[in-house]
Amino acid sequence: MESFLEIFDIYLLEAVLNGILLGGVLALLALGLNLIFGVIDVTWICYAELIMIGMYGMYYLFSVYHLPYWVAAPLSILLVAALGALLHFLVIEPLLSSPPINQLLATGGVLFFLQSFATVAFGIEFRNVGIKLPILAVGEMNFSYARLLAFGAALVGMVAVYVFMRKTYVGTAIRAIAQDRQIMALMGVDARRIYLITSAIGGALAGLAACLLVLMYDVHPFIGLSIGPITFLICVLGGLGNFVGGFVASFLFAEIISLGGLFSDLEWGYVLAFGFFILMMFVRPAGLLARRA
Amino acid sequence: MNLGRNAIAWIVGALVLGALPFVHSDPYHLHILILILIWSFAYTSWSMMGRFGLTSLGHGGFMGIGAYVTALLWNHLGITPWLGIPVALVCAAILALVVGYPCFRFRITGHYFALVTLALSGIVLQVITATRDWTGGSLGYTPEAAKGNNLLAMQSGDKVVWYLVALVVWAFGLVVWTWVDRSMERAAMEAISEDEDAAAAAGVNVTAEKLKITVLSALMTALAGAVYCQYQMFISPDTVSGIGVSLQMVFAAVVGGLYVALGPTVGAIITILSAEMLRIGFGTKAVGWDNLIYGALLVVFIIFLPKGILGSILDRVRLRRAPAPTRPAAETVRARSASAASPP
Numbered sequence: 001m002e003s004f005l006e007i008f009d010i011y012l013l014e015a016v017l018n019g020i021l022l023g024g025v026l027a028l029l030a031l032g033l034n035l036i037f038g039v040i041d042v043t044w045i046c047y048a049e050l051i052m053i054g055m056y057g058m059y060y061l062f063s064v065y066h067l068p069y070w071v072a073a074p075l076s077i078l079l080v081a082a083l084g085a086l087l088h089f090l091v092i093e094p095l096l097s098s099p100p101i102n103q104l105l106a107t108g109g110v111l112f113f114l115q116s117f118a119t120v121a122f123g124i125e126f127r128n129v130g131i132k133l134p135i136l137a138v139g140e141m142n143f144s145y146a147r148l149l150a151f152g153a154a155l156v157g158m159v160a161v162y163v164f165m166r167k168t169y170v171g172t173a174i175r176a177i178a179q180d181r182q183i184m185a186l187m188g189v190d191a192r193r194i195y196l197i198t199s200a201i202g203g204a205l206a207g208l209a210a211c212l213l214v215l216m217y218d219v220h221p222f223i224g225l226s227i228g229p230i231t232f233l234i235c236v237l238g239g240l241g242n243f244v245g246g247f248v249a250s251f252l253f254a255e256i257i258s259l260g261g262l263f264s265d266l267e268w269g270y271v272l273a274f275g276f277f278i279l280m281m282f283v284r285p286a287g288l289l290a291r292r293a
Numbered sequence: 294m295n296l297g298r299n300a301i302a303w304i305v306g307a308l309v310l311g312a313l314p315f316v317h318s319d320p321y322h323l324h325i326l327i328l329i330l331i332w333s334f335a336y337t338s339w340s341m342m343g344r345f346g347l348t349s350l351g352h353g354g355f356m357g358i359g360a361y362v363t364a365l366l367w368n369h370l371g372i373t374p375w376l377g378i379p380v381a382l383v384c385a386a387i388l389a390l391v392v393g394y395p396c397f398r399f400r401i402t403g404h405y406f407a408l409v410t411l412a413l414s415g416i417v418l419q420v421i422t423a424t425r426d427w428t429g430g431s432l433g434y435t436p437e438a439a440k441g442n443n444l445l446a447m448q449s450g451d452k453v454v455w456y457l458v459a460l461v462v463w464a465f466g467l468v469v470w471t472w473v474d475r476s477m478e479r480a481a482m483e484a485i486s487e488d489e490d491a492a493a494a495a496g497v498n499v500t501a502e503k504l505k506i507t508v509l510s511a512l513m514t515a516l517a518g519a520v521y522c523q524y525q526m527f528i529s530p531d532t533v534s535g536i537g538v539s540l541q542m543v544f545a546a547v548v549g550g551l552y553v554a555l556g557p558t559v560g561a562i563i564t565i566l567s568a569e570m571l572r573i574g575f576g577t578k579a580v581g582w583d584n585l586i587y588g589a590l591l592v593v594f595i596i597f598l599p600k601g602i603l604g605s606i607l608d609r610v611r612l613r614r615a616p617a618p619t620r621p622a623a624e625t626v627r628a629r630s631a632s633a634a635s636p637p
Contacts, residue, residue: 037404043404043407043408090592091592091596094596095595095596098595098599099346099403100403100404101346101348101403101404101407102595102599104348104404104407105348105543105547105591105595106591106592106595106596108540108543108544108591109544109587109588109589109590109591109592109595110588110592111540111588112540112544112584112585112587112588112591113584113585113588113589113592114588115581115584115588116581116582116583116584116585116587116588117581117585119580119581119584119585120580120581120582120585124580221581225535225536225537228536229411229412229414229415229536230415232408232411232412233408233411233412233415235408236405236408236409236412240404240405240408267419267420267422267423268423270415270419270423271416271419271420271423274412274415274416274419275416277412278391278392278395278409278412278413278416281395281396281399281401281409282395282399285395285396285399285400285401285405286399
């Protein structure tokens with residue numbers, strides 16, 4: 001009995017720590033989406049598909065064209081940033097004045113489009129970049145080095161976005177336009193330009209997530225369907241557009257998934273997390289950190 | 294007089310559609326027709342909510358429940374689908390209440406509502422996958438073939454039978470749609486979708502009205518799932534639940550036309566026929582092309598033709614019949630003058 005408890009505890013600790021690492025990855029996923037929502041007031045349902053394209057970009061640059069990882073990653077980030085700007089230019093901008101739900105549905109169309117595009121262009125095979133990162137063993141616990149890296153990159157990404165928003169002129173303009181989109185146009189801020197820049201940054205964050213996810217998962221055209229929903233849930237749970245809320249929600253979700261997965265299958269971890277989400281909708285419908293009106 | 298014309302048109306339409314399998318009974322064509330009818334019914338069910346601005350991405354979940362609960366009850370407990378389908382419908386309604394109530398009570402609308410319902414289809418998908426010992430997980434699931442009485446098992450190899458069943462179910466969907474369209478419910482829901490606070494101030498019970506339409510829509514969607522399962526005799530999480538199916542419903546309804554009764558049907562005809570034609574024309578090379586086209590079309594439609602194909606055509610026809618209606622309250626004026634004007 002004694003020894004059983006000991007083993008159990010070490011697994012529990014491992015699960016908790018792995019949950020924190022997973023939380024970092026989820027937080028990175030949620031960051032870009034929150035930025036887009038907070039500033040442009042649009043939900044990119046196809047956000048995870050942008051990540052998928054980024055992962056394919058990594059796969060082709062790294063495994064097919066044999067570029068070093070540190071060259072391939074910035075190129076992929078640029079690619080997805082351009083896609084984000086293009087998405088805004090082609091789809092969102094014509095719909096800016098129509099009901100928000102139409103914008104969401106239109107990006108749903110983009111979701112279909114990108115998914116099928118990947119199926120047609122890259123095939124449905126699972127592809128792996130073939131980077132095997134070592135497993136970090138601390139005591140009797142094992143951590144994936146890739147997750148650790150992702151966690152670090154997520155933190156760096158978030159700090160970078162924070163500094164950008166606080167310290168630069170464009171960042172200030174983005175925050176201002178998020179507060180009042182009518183007045184800022186009168187103040188001489190070109191809203192179209194700011195929206196495009198924001199979309200590109202959102203895309204770049206998706207690209208960054210792609211560069212890290214590609215180390216952990218195989219790429220296939222439907223991977224967006226498995227990472228997309230959870231990203232949206234985190235953003236809603238944290239309050240759409242609320243960065244800190246999204247951050248907290250990521251870690252909450254990750255812990256639930258990780259601990260739930262410890263006691264049962266991984267899917268049940270997800271089921272628990274989704275259930276928790278719906279429960280929280282009763283308690284805090286406007287997000288975890290929302291002030292109650 | 295107008296009513297009389299309409300009634301005649303409906304009766305003739307029903308007779309033609311009902312007599313079709315006895316005149317032309319090519320099994321492949323019937324199969325396509327059955328699929329179109331079942332999916333039309335599902336899309337119509339979605340549009341019952343969708344037309345009032347309640348954009349649900351969780352209907353894949355309701356459909357999955359309809360299909361899986363029916364099949365699981367039959368395989369594991371031997372409960373006939375005649376009882377299993379009502380049980381499945383009740384399950385879907387309970388789920389709709391559990392998710393809908395907090396959403397409506399706490400004014401979760403627009404994006405938020407879409408994303409919360411997205412969680413719903415996610416949950417159903419994950420539960421089906423996680424309970425793979427019973428449901429077969431992502432590999433799919435087949436209701437056991439009936440050993441004795443086919444009728445009791447609600448199974449049939451005869452496509453004509455299924456065609457008639459699907460036709461009745463589809464017509465039922467249209468009847469419910471029209472019934473809602475003519476009821477006070479519609480006025481209340483339209484007021485709510487315009488401005489919730491104003492509607493509430495005018496004495497509309499916002500939460501109750503929304504719940505009613507949501508439960509109705511969920512019930513019908515679950516029924517569509519159950520009928521689909523009994524007809525195809527194979528279901529998998531990808532074909533009847535999850536975000537893919539939910540988006541497919543949205544797509545077809547939007548393309549066909551959200552605000553007219555036959556809009557979702559037109560959407561189903563377009564999507565299923567084009568998918569079939571691509572499949573026949575290009576074989577396995579076509580994998581992915583259909584969705585590629587749908588995706589692009591969905592974007593184009595929402596930008597340029599948000600009322601959908603049928604909706605826009607009907608608008609044109611009405612405008613031609615009643616030239617230059619006065620701008621304010623154009624909708625009601627148009628409808629009235631359309632019924633008053635004697636057709637040439």
